[in-house]
Amino acid sequence: MILLITMISRDVLERTISELERTADTIESTTKQLLLNTSIIHERSEPFDYYYWESQPDESLQRRALRDYQRWYVAAHQLVNEFLPEKEDEFAKSYDGGDPEGVLGFIQLTCYTSQGNKQKIR
Secondary structure, three states, X not given: OOOOOOOOOHHHHXXXXXXXXXXXXXXHHHXXXXXXXXXXXEEEEOOEEEEEEOOOOOHHHHHXXXXXXXXXXXXXXXXXXXXXXXXXXHHHHHHOOOOOOOHHHHHOOOOXXXXXXXXXHO
């Protein structure tokens, strides 16, 4: 799926974008399933409640989501660099950017969760 973009035709670009959209849908579905299948641990330490993801997620789902997302990101990043260079920093930060709320944070289960509520994931 990795492309070297140099004067890409409109048809190739449209097919590539369609493929990236399908892959993104799959990644989203896999990641949602991972999050729904992973328990949220609750600990109380006065005066706060702490919620975090269990340390033993479904490794098969997690690996698939991570591998697919990394491949998707490389291909999509090339398109962003070529056609939307002003959005490159924002796009790169959404990958991880050291932010636990980046996409990798959700797949690696380092993102924050609150109140143990998985209903918002759907």
